[in-house]
Amino acid sequence: MANPKHLGKHKILVVDDEPDILEFIEYNLINEGYEVQTAPDGEEALRIAKSYQPDMVLLDIMMPKMDGVETCRRLRDLPETKDALIVFLTARAEEYSELAGFDAGGDDYVTKPVRPRVLLTRLKALFRRGHEEDRGKASSSLLVTDLRIVRDEFLVYQNDQPINLPKKEFELLFFLASKPGKVFSREVLLEKIWGNDVYVVPRTIDVHIRKLREKLGENYIQTIKGVGYKFVG
Numbered sequence: 166m167a168n169p170k171h172l173g174k175h176k177i178l179v180v181d182d183e184p185d186i187l188e189f190i191e192y193n194l195i196n197e198g199y200e201v202q203t204a205p206d207g208e209e210a211l212r213i214a215k216s217y218q219p220d221m222v223l224l225d226i227m228m229p230k231m232d233g234v235e236t237c238r239r240l241r242d243l244p245e246t247k248d249a250l251i252v253f254l255t256a257r258a259e260e261y262s263e264l265a266g267f268d269a270g271g272d273d274y275v276t277k278p279v280r281p282r283v284l285l286t287r288l289k290a291l292f293r294r295g296h297e298e299d300r301g302k303a304s305s306s307l308l309v310t311d312l313r314i315v316r317d318e319f320l321v322y323q324n325d326q327p328i329n330l331p332k333k334e335f336e337l338l339f340f341l342a343s344k345p346g347k348v349f350s351r352e353v354l355l356e357k358i359w360g361n362d363v364y365v366v367p368r369t370i371d372v373h374i375r376k377l378r379e380k381l382g383e384n385y386i387q388t389i390k391g392v393g394y395k396f397v398g
Contacts, residue, residue: 175292176200178219180210180236181254182228186279190223193281207231211239218245221288223275226255226266234269241270241331248319248332250291254279267369268376270331272359290360307342309396312385314339321381328380333358337373341386341396350393370394 177199181187187203194201202217204210208230214222222240226233233253240246253266253274266274273291275284307314313322319335321328330338336358341349349357351367359369374386374394387397 174198174200175221176202176217176219177221177223177288178202178204178210178214178217179223180204180207180228180233181223181225182206183225186225186254186277190279190284193285197285207233207236207239210236211243214240214243214246214249216245219249221250221252221291222246223252223254224271226253234265237266237269237271247329252288252291267333268372270333272333307339309342309345310385312342312381314342323381330377330380334373334377334380337370338377338381338386338396341394345396348389348392348395354393 177194179187179190179194179201180203181190182205184205187205191201191203202213202219204213206228207224210222210224222237224233224236224240228236231239233255237251237253240249240251250273251271253271254277255266255274256277273287275287305316307316311324313325314320314335315322316339319330319332321330321335321338337354340354340357351370354370355367374388377386385397387395389395
């Protein structure tokens with residue numbers, strides 16, 4: 166059951182099927198000045214998120230009823246949470262689990278057992294980066310071939326038909342399209358789109374490029390073997 170705490174600037178929804186973990190994370194977040202609600206599973210999280218509209222969701226991967234990856238996909242489909250930061254909590258260190266989370270639209274992950282200082286430092290870095298992006302965001306658009314990419318709407322129009330993209334996919338596309346013909350390595354793209362404070366593997370870029378090609382077609386982003394990617398304008 167949701168447990169609202171109105172003590173902070175940022176609103177965080179914590180989702181985990183283990184009551185002890187929920188209580189432990191909630192306690193540390195409240196002490197840090199965040200507003201917190203909790204949910205024991207993905208279905209309850211979706212219900213709460215629609216009205217609570219959290220700035221961030223801490224989401225366990227392994228849960229009954231609906232796992233964290235599917236919950237993340239559905240959160241990204243909700244207008245109320247499509248731009249929220251989503252951080253996975255997982256005891257599984259395998260790369261495929263991490264990639265599945267990023268593929269679903271996650272922003273970062275924290276491994277269990279959760280260490281409070283590590284968690285709080287990571288969250289502050291994510292919020293700080295989000296604020297820097299908002300301050301630096303220009304109300305601009307790019308027009309390349311049959312794509313119109315509108316930054317302040319986070320929308321892509323292909324032949325005037327709107328296409329919704331998750332935040333990181335959009336940012337990756339906008340960055341590449343803003344410098345057509347220039348080749349970027351995976352490491353540079355990770356730094357530019359995710360920053361140095363988020364721990365992701367280089368294959369995350371491949372996953373997002375694949376998703377962009379599925380939605381937009383194969384002709385916009387070219388793979389330069391052994392180097393990286395470039396936008397073909």
